Amino acid sequence: xxTTTLAPAAAPEEAPPFKPKTPWQRLWSDxxxxxxxxxxxxxxxxxxxxxxxxxxxxxFNDPEVANAPPSTIHWHNVKGEVGPPxxxxxxxxxxxxxxxxxxxxxPGPGYPLRLFVKGEPYNLFGIIPGxxxxxxxxxxxxxxxxxxxxxxxxxxxxxxxxxxxxxxxGFLGLFIAFPIGIVYGGMSGFLGGLADNIMMRIAEAIMSIxxxxxLIGLAAxxxxxxxxxxxxxxxxxxxxxIGWASxxxxxxxxxxxxxxxxxxxxxxxxxxxxxxxxVKHVLPQTASYLxxxxxxxxxxxxxxxxxxxxxxxxxxxxxxxxxNMLKEALDNANELVAKPYMLxxxxxxxxxxxxxNTVGDVLRxxxxxxxxxxxx
Amino acid sequence: xxxxxxxxxxxxxxxxLLFIISVLSFVMLKLAPIDPLASLKANPAMSTAAIKAEEQxxxxxxPNEVQYFLWVRNLVTFNLGISTSxxxxxxxxxxxxxxxxxxxxxxxxxxxxVAIPAGVYAAVNRGKFGDKFxxxxxxxxxxxxxxxxxxxxxxxxxxxxxxxxxGLQSPDFYDLDWLSQIGDEAQHLVIPVTxxxxxxxxxxxRQMRGNLLDVLRAEYVRTARAxxxxxxxxxxxxxxxxxxxxxxxxxxxxxxxxxxGAALTETVLAYPGLGRLTLDAVLTKDINLVMASLxxxxxxxxxxxxxxxxxxxxxxxxxxxx
Numbered sequence: 004x005x006t007t008t009l010a011p012a013a014a015p016e017e018a019p020p021f022k023p024k025t026p027w028q029r030l031w032s033d034x035x036x037x038x039x040x041x042x043x044x045x046x047x048x049x050x051x052x053x054x055x056x057x058x059x060x061x062x063f064n065d066p067e068v069a070n071a072p073p074s075t076i077h078w079h080n081v082k083g084e085v086g087p088p089x090x091x092x093x094x095x096x097x098x099x100x101x102x103x104x105x106x107x108x109x110p111g112p113g114y115p116l117r118l119f120v121k122g123e124p125y126n127l128f129g130i131i132p133g134x135x136x137x138x139x140x141x142x143x144x145x146x147x148x149x150x151x152x153x154x155x156x157x158x159x160x161x162x163x164x165x166x167x168x169x170x171x172x173g174f175l176g177l178f179i180a181f182p183i184g185i186v187y188g189g190m191s192g193f194l195g196g197l198a199d200n201i202m203m204r205i206a207e208a209i210m211s212i213x214x215x216x217x218l219i220g221l222a223a224x225x226x227x228x229x230x231x232x233x234x235x236x237x238x239x240x241x242x243x244x245i246g247w248a249s250x251x252x253x254x255x256x257x258x259x260x261x262x263x264x265x266x267x268x269x270x271x272x273x274x275x276x277x278x279x280x281x282v283k284h285v286l287p288q289t290a291s292y293l294x295x296x297x298x299x300x301x302x303x304x305x306x307x308x309x310x311x312x313x314x315x316x317x318x319x320x321x322x323x324x325x326x327n328m329l330k331e332a333l334d335n336a337n338e339l340v341a342k343p344y345m346l347x348x349x350x351x352x353x354x355x356x357x358x359x360n361t362v363g364d365v366l367r368x369x370x371x372x373x374x375x376x377x378x379x
Numbered sequence: 380x381x382x383x384x385x386x387x388x389x390x391x392x393x394x395x396l397l398f399i400i401s402v403l404s405f406v407m408l409k410l411a412p413i414d415p416l417a418s419l420k421a422n423p424a425m426s427t428a429a430i431k432a433e434e435q436x437x438x439x440x441x442p443n444e445v446q447y448f449l450w451v452r453n454l455v456t457f458n459l460g461i462s463t464s465x466x467x468x469x470x471x472x473x474x475x476x477x478x479x480x481x482x483x484x485x486x487x488x489x490x491x492x493v494a495i496p497a498g499v500y501a502a503v504n505r506g507k508f509g510d511k512f513x514x515x516x517x518x519x520x521x522x523x524x525x526x527x528x529x530x531x532x533x534x535x536x537x538x539x540x541x542x543x544x545x546g547l548q549s550p551d552f553y554d555l556d557w558l559s560q561i562g563d564e565a566q567h568l569v570i571p572v573t574x575x576x577x578x579x580x581x582x583x584x585r586q587m588r589g590n591l592l593d594v595l596r597a598e599y600v601r602t603a604r605a606x607x608x609x610x611x612x613x614x615x616x617x618x619x620x621x622x623x624x625x626x627x628x629x630x631x632x633x634x635x636x637x638x639x640g641a642a643l644t645e646t647v648l649a650y651p652g653l654g655r656l657t658l659d660a661v662l663t664k665d666i667n668l669v670m671a672s673l674x675x676x677x678x679x680x681x682x683x684x685x686x687x688x689x690x691x692x693x694x695x696x697x698x699x700x701x
Contacts, residue, residue: 220669340537360521
């Protein structure tokens with residue numbers, strides 16, 4: 004996404020030669036939408052550069068420091084002077100009286116926090132090899148900004164890798180659900196009559212099952228023991244299966260009404276075949292609706308994936324997704340008060356959805372003021 | 380068309396819908412790579428006779444289409460067999476569906492109780508602080524995952540000990556007198572109802588605000604103002620009544636979202652509802668129970684939509700049912 008480079012500064016209102024703004028400019032000139040777009044670019048950028056930005060890899064684990072609290076960053080050295088930040092190594096201690104384990108910091112020189120530190124090797128975007136991480140500490144020091152989970156994995160790093168799954172699934176689902184919805188709805192509106200009737204009843208049947216029930220029903224059908232990439236692909240398919248029906252219904256309605264417009268009738272009178280007429284003249288008219296609907300559908304998919312992973316039916320361990328990271332918060336609910344940072348994946352989901360919704364709302368007002376309040 | 384005839388017609392219309400849903404559920408049931416009796420067989424407390432009876436009931440030795448008809452017949456006659464834990468599925472479903480309905484009805488009540496006045500307030504004070512405040516609040520509500528809000532409130536309850544956590548009843552529920560029993564359930568309902576209300580609030584409040592703004596532009600409102608009616612009367616007696624009607628059509632959609640949202644909330648808060656039952660059934664591979672509750676969810680949704688349409692007829696006499 005080259006949103007930041009594409010964006011010219013909004014022209015001042017009083018500029019004398021009146022030039023109508025493109026939809027993009029109007030979207031960008033809305034302060035809220037601009038902020039939301041910037042946050043989204045940051046989130047997606049973070050996901051894309053996860054290997055470099057995160058101090059550890061997704062699979063990194065150190066069982067010696069399982070369930071460790073967040074590392075405390077010290078700014079004062081032993082003499083009490085302000086100096087470069089460092090962390091102290093944490094060590095697990097076990098209280099034989101209460102059977103509780105706890106972590107204490109070992110006094111010593113500590114491990115200084117470094118930028119561009121050499122760490123685990125990785126392949127950025129799957130092709131560029133590297134081993135430099137934006138920040139971190141030298142081993143055997145362990146920097147856990149949000150603590151570590153039960154397997155001694157770094158929660159903070161996994162947030163980045165979780166973003167890769169959680170944020171892409173929304174768009175992937177779109178690429179399956181929308182073509183199906185457009186073709187199905189277009190066909191239904193084009194054919195009319197009995198075929199239309201049957202096709203719409205089927206779409207309605209799918210919409211009549213509360214979506215979450217259908218979602219977990221479908222997830223239950225997935226055989227256990229699949230590879231994680233197969234599972235990811237199948238979850239995407241399941242999500243799109245939920246999303247296409249309502250879109251198909253709207254497209255069908257639009258096709259039916261646009262078919263009666265004068266310019267379509269003119270083409271018909273001029274002898275254009277009905278099928279080509281629908282494809283060439285009717286369907287393009289739904290474009291602005293589709294753009295808005297897509298923007299608002301992505302967060303729905305993201306939410307569904309998180310929900311599914313949250314209850315343990317979506318992306319499964321050891322892969323990270325925001326949903327299954329939040330599941331750990333639920334599984335250890337009694338520690339929530341002491342470890343509120345466990346809810347951080349939930350807040351990232353919330354922020355992502357908020358940004359998509361904000362952009363979608365503004366986009367709807369920009370592209371088609373008539374549609375206000377009709378979608379969702 | 381009179382109301383009973385209309386209801387009858389809608390029920391007949393719903394039948395093909397239910398047929399498609401049942402075929403869909405059955406195909407999923409068959410696709411699942413699970414022996415439906417596996418966990419029963421693994422349960423040492425189950426007698427061979429009980430397993431035999433279950434096999435008979437499902438017709439597992441017969442071809443697929445026969446199995447489908449048997450399955451539908453069992454559904455219609457509420458002969459749903461036993462769950463993996465050995466309890467009667469019909470009883471289990473009814474009890475849990477009742478709990479979910481209780482949650483839904485309370486949520487509806489509180490959502491509308493808050494959303495309608497908030498929407499009116501925002502429309503009347505358009506662009507002022509209150510309007511903007513509700514604008515931000517509803518943006519948050521629309522983007523807040525139910526499970527996150529449920530976790531947050533759970534955390535709050537854990538920290539303060541003001542409210543009981545999890546379930547619908549305290550362990551000592553059956554030792555209490557009936558008044559305390561109601562109080563006990565009410566206390567348990569506070570968190571789930573708050574979660575669902577907050578999430579549901581956003582859509583209704585925005586719709587209400589938009590509707591009222593539209594209506595306030597109408598000619599009859601201008602007339603009412605021109606003849607010197609006090610502003611209160613114009614808004615509450617003339618405008619509001621017409622602005623509420625479109626909301627009732629939303630009821631059906633709301634119900635769908637509510638059932639889905641409730642499933643996750645129930646899971647987080649260990650509330651004994653239909654959603655949690657379905658989820659547990661999925662996790663324990665109790666595929667019988669999953670499909671039965673899928674059907675029940677669909678029926679609830681269809682009935683909800685029907686009720687919304689009939690209600691609209693009562694509220695707005697201009698509507699003719701057809």
